[in-house]
Amino acid sequence: GRTLSFIRAPEHIDDTGSYRYESEGALLVEDGKIVAMGNFATVNAAAPEATVVIDHRPYLILPGLIDTHVHFPQMQVIASYAANLLEWLNTYTFPEECRFVEQAHAERIARAFFDEFFRNGTTTAVAYCSVHKASADAYFAESLRRGSLMIGGKVMMDRNAPQGLLDTPETGYDETRQVIADWHGKGRNHVAITPRFAITSTPEQMERVQALAEEFPDLHIQTHLSENHDEIRYTCELFPDARDYTDIYAHYGLLGPKSLFGHAIHLSDREADAMSEAGAVAVHCPTSNLFLGSGLFPLRKYQRRDKKLRIAVATDIGGGSSYSMLKTMDEAYKIQQLLGERLNPLESFHLMTLGNAEALSLADRIGTLEPGTDADFVVLDAAATPAMRLRMETVKSLAEELFLLQTLGDDRSVVETYVAGRAARPVS
Numbered sequence: 001g002r003t004l005s006f007i008r009a010p011e012h013i014d015d016t017g018s019y020r021y022e023s024e025g026a027l028l029v030e031d032g033k034i035v036a037m038g039n040f041a042t043v044n045a046a047a048p049e050a051t052v053v054i055d056h057r058p059y060l061i062l063p064g065l066i067d068t069h070v071h072f073p074q075m076q077v078i079a080s081y082a083a084n085l086l087e088w089l090n091t092y093t094f095p096e097e098c099r100f101v102e103q104a105h106a107e108r109i110a111r112a113f114f115d116e117f118f119r120n121g122t123t124t125a126v127a128y129c130s131v132h133k134a135s136a137d138a139y140f141a142e143s144l145r146r147g148s149l150m151i152g153g154k155v156m157m158d159r160n161a162p163q164g165l166l167d168t169p170e171t172g173y174d175e176t177r178q179v180i181a182d183w184h185g186k187g188r189n190h191v192a193i194t195p196r197f198a199i200t201s202t203p204e205q206m207e208r209v210q211a212l213a214e215e216f217p218d219l220h221i222q223t224h225l226s227e228n229h230d231e232i233r234y235t236c237e238l239f240p241d242a243r244d245y246t247d248i249y250a251h252y253g254l255l256g257p258k259s260l261f262g263h264a265i266h267l268s269d270r271e272a273d274a275m276s277e278a279g280a281v282a283v284h285c286p287t288s289n290l291f292l293g294s295g296l297f298p299l300r301k302y303q304r305r306d307k308k309l310r311i312a313v314a315t316d317i318g319g320g321s322s323y324s325m326l327k328t329m330d331e332a333y334k335i336q337q338l339l340g341e342r343l344n345p346l347e348s349f350h351l352m353t354l355g356n357a358e359a360l361s362l363a364d365r366i367g368t369l370e371p372g373t374d375a376d377f378v379v380l381d382a383a384a385t386p387a388m389r390l391r392m393e394t395v396k397s398l399a400e401e402l403f404l405l406q407t408l409g410d411d412r413s414v415v416e417t418y419v420a421g422r423a424a425r426p427v428s
């Protein structure tokens with residue numbers, strides 16, 4: 001097939017130095033790792049004799065797509081009709097997450113979750129499980145079976161939600177430690193410390209979260225920040241001593257280079273400074289921000305700062321409305337259009353691969369097709385539907401093809417998804 005792998009962020013739409021592309025490309029895969037990437041004839045000549053050749057011409061082979069913020073217990077929340085974030089959480093999302101107290105339910109949804117992600121070409125997700133430890137067990141056990149590199153965490157929340165969805169400062173702490181002991185480093189699994197957001201954690205719980213962050217400084221931390229104006233107002237009422245929303249997390253030592261802040265739409269300059277100084281990541285969730293009416297993520301404003309904010313992109317299922325990172329970047333593009341800015345397709349494809357991998361500090365493992373990295377990749381067809389095929393007739397460049405894939409493509413464009421060198425097959 002044709003291989004495409006980014007090596008840095010593209011500066012403009014003709015920035016051919018930002019990626020490696022082979023029109024007659026090949027990957028050599030051994031034991032779940034990419035061993036060689038390059039021209040087919042060259043790679044094939046150097047391959048061991050018993051190597052099986054899989055022909056993916058004329059399709060594009062890219063690194064597996066990465067989704068840096070998603071809620072695994074919200075598969076049955078998508079398409080819930082609510083006016084805004086807090087109504088959506090209270091009316092649909094919290095009641096649904098209560099169901100994950102049942103192990104069998106969590107296991108069923110975990111199977112469906114991995115099937116759906118691989119069907120969409122996403123090979124790594126960073127997920128919130130529910131408050132129940134069993135939901136994290138179901139998620140990581142399924143990931144281990146599939147051989148995937150997944151990040152996730154048991155959500156910590158001890159107030160402002162239904163009783164069935166609350167832990168306590170102590171149980172949240174103890175169960176998170178147990179999830180880390182059980183799953184971190186098992187297979188390719190990574191555990192993230194996961195306080196849901198400041199509204200659902202008491203100051204006492206935030207102190208226990210801080211203790212975890214200090215005990216496990218290498219783990220990712222994920223939470224929500226500055227998504228919606230009512231949410232911001234309520235949060236600041238709950239923590240009256242904080243300068244602003246970001247300052248709450250900073251106060252508990254949660255602002256660092258492994259910290260992922262979902263949404264981060266309405267940051268003040270002071271908050272953006274605090275984020276960039278700490279090297280924290282703002283996770284853009286375009287379909288969710290539009291679906292819940294949360295706001296337009298000021299990507300360029302954040303990137304034009306003296307010290308750039310680190311940015312990642314994500315679906316935020318079930319606030320988000322598509323599992324597809326292609327659709328996600330289609331909506332990201334339209335958000336920039338509304339802000340009078342541009343987002344070119346090279347940047348979009350960089351973001352959903354290497355860009356997200358760098359935001360997770362995992363670019364040495366995923367997000368490229370570089371030899372030595374894990375063999376997670378996706379095979380994409382930009383002519384997957386009659387309308388795409390017709391449009392493809394007039395496409396003249398790689399950037400145009402990527403833009404077509406992003407604009408009209410979705411799961412129908414995913415020909416195959418490889419996880420650790422194996423074609424992913426649905427189980428549910």
Ligand code: GUN
Pocket residue numbers: 071085089093196197224227288316319
């Ligand atoms: N803020 C706190 N919890 C959630 C959630 O589940 N989804 C979204 N979009 N925002 C949140």
Ligand code: FE
Pocket residue numbers: 069070071224262316319
């Ligand atoms: Fe979210």
